[in-house]
Structures are given as structure tokens and as C-alpha cells.
Amino acid sequence: MQLQFAMDTLTTEAALDLAGKAAPYVDVIELGTPLIKSAGLSAITAIKEAHPDKVVFADLKTMDAGELEADIAFSAGADLVTVLGVAGDSTIAGAVKAAEAHGKGIVVDLIGVPDKAARAKEVVALGAAFVEMHAGLDEQAEEGFTFETLLRDGEASGVPFSVAGGITTETIEAVQASGARIAVAGSAIYSADDVAAAASALRDAISEPASA
Numbered sequence: 729m730q731l732q733f734a735m736d737t738l739t740t741e742a743a744l745d746l747a748g749k750a751a752p753y754v755d756v757i758e759l760g761t762p763l764i765k766s767a768g769l770s771a772i773t774a775i776k777e778a779h780p781d782k783v784v785f786a787d788l789k790t791m792d793a794g795e796l797e798a799d800i801a802f803s804a805g806a807d808l809v810t811v812l813g814v815a816g817d818s819t820i821a822g823a824v825k826a827a828e829a830h831g832k833g834i835v836v837d838l839i840g841v842p843d844k845a846a847r848a849k850e851v852v853a854l855g856a857a858f859v860e861m862h863a864g865l866d867e868q869a870e871e872g873f874t875f876e877t878l879l880r881d882g883e884a885s886g887v888p889f890s891v892a893g894g895i896t897t898e899t900i901e902a903v904q905a906s907g908a909r910i911a912v913a914g915s916a917i918y919s920a921d922d923v924a925a926a927a928s929a930l931r932d933a934i935s936e937p938a939s940a
């Protein structure tokens with residue numbers, strides 16, 4: 729299983745600093761939605777130029793204009809771009825068309841999708857590289873939140889999936905056991921006093937070596 733670092737910070741400078749500290753321990757560097765909205769597409773270019781050996785993930789969460797939005801993110805340097813699973817099939821198909829033109833990939837974020845396992849099958853059939861079983865920051869803050877359902881949905885989907893939703897060193901082993909391709913960790917790394925140590929601890933908690 730691979731480790732993805734989601735940077736929900738607001739400036740390119742902060743993102744470059746975080747990425748520099750965490751990069752030795754992670755496979756995928758994600759520019760979070762708030763970062764891209766705040767700093768713009770140039771933040772994607774800056775991260776890719778600083779880390780050309782890493783997979784750069786642009787969390788656009790596109791809902792419409794799939795081909796256009798994906799195209800501008802790939803042109804800026806992204807390797808993977810997200811489209812929302814609640815978007816229409818034509819939006820996802822358009823984003824996949826842009827990915828094919830660039831030789832890159834679309835990830836469908838299933839945040840807010842009621843039946844994640846069923847939608848996962850549909851969007852992979854449309855050409856998505858994989859899906860993200862995701863509970864967002866607001867859902868995580870709701871009373872009684874548990875991400876166990878994300879793991880069950882991932883297993884039930886039968887398609888390649890990542891998991892995001894407040895993953896920590898205490899929970900990452902369960903994510904791996906679910907068969908996830910990638911564990912996405914944001915606040916567990918960027919909110920830590922020692923960012924490098926937090927990323928390293930998550931890496932150490934993954935028992936199998938990183939694979940492509």
C-alpha cells in the first residue's frame with residue numbers, strides 16, 4: 729500500500745515546506761482543494777517542479793466541466809486529478825478524456841455518495857484509474873463518525889480504491905488490511921509538531937513495502 733500526503737494548507741510556500749519535510753516518506757503528494765482554491769494552479773506546478781519523482785495529486789473535486797478542469801490541472805503538472813462521484817457520468821467521462829490525452833489518471837472522490845461501492849464500479853467502467861473512499865473534514869467532525877464503513881465499501885466495490893478520512897498511525901493498519909491501494913493522510917501529518925516524524929511513523933506502520 730502506498731502513502732499519500734494531503735496538504736490542506738493555503739499557500740504555495742507552506743505547501744513546499746510541508747512537502748519537503750514529508751517527501752522522503754510518501755509516494756503521492758496531494759494539493760488539497762483549499763490549497764488549489766487559495767493559491768491557484770501555479771501551486772501544482774511548483775510542487776511538481778520541486779518533486780518530479782513523486783506522483784502529484786490535484787484534489788480539484790470537479791463537479792462540472794470535467795474535460796476542461798482536468799486539462800488545466802494536467803497542463804499545470806498534475807499526475808492525478810479528482811472528479812466527484814456525485815457528478816454526472818458525462819463530467820467523469822470528459823475528465824477521463826483529458827487524462828487520456830495527457831497520459832495521466834482520474835481519481836473519483838466518493839465523498840457524499842450514498843452507495844459508494846455501486847458508484848465505484850460505475851466510474852471505473854467510465855475509465856477512472858481508481859476511486860477514493862472519502863469522509864471529508866466536516867463529516868469527520870460529526871458526532872459518531874467512524875470510517876469503518878469506508879473500508880467495508882472499499883472491499884465491497886471490487887475495484888482499486890484509496891481511503892481518506894482522518895487516518896492516523898492507529899488506523900492505517902486497518903486501511904491496509906481492507907485492501908486499499910493508497911492510504912491518504914492529511915491532518916495527521918500537517919498538524920504534527922514534527923511533520924517528517926509523523927510521515928515517517930505512518931510509513932513505518934505500513935508493513936508491506938511501497939509499490940507502484
Ligand SMILES: O=C([C@H](O)CO)[C@H](O)[C@H](O)COP(=O)(O)O
Nearest residue numbers: 734760761893894895913914915
Ligand atoms: O480531501 C480532503 C478534504 O476534503 C479537504 O480537502 C482531505 O485532504 C482528506 O480528507 C485527507 O485529510 P485528513 O482527513 O485530514 O487525513
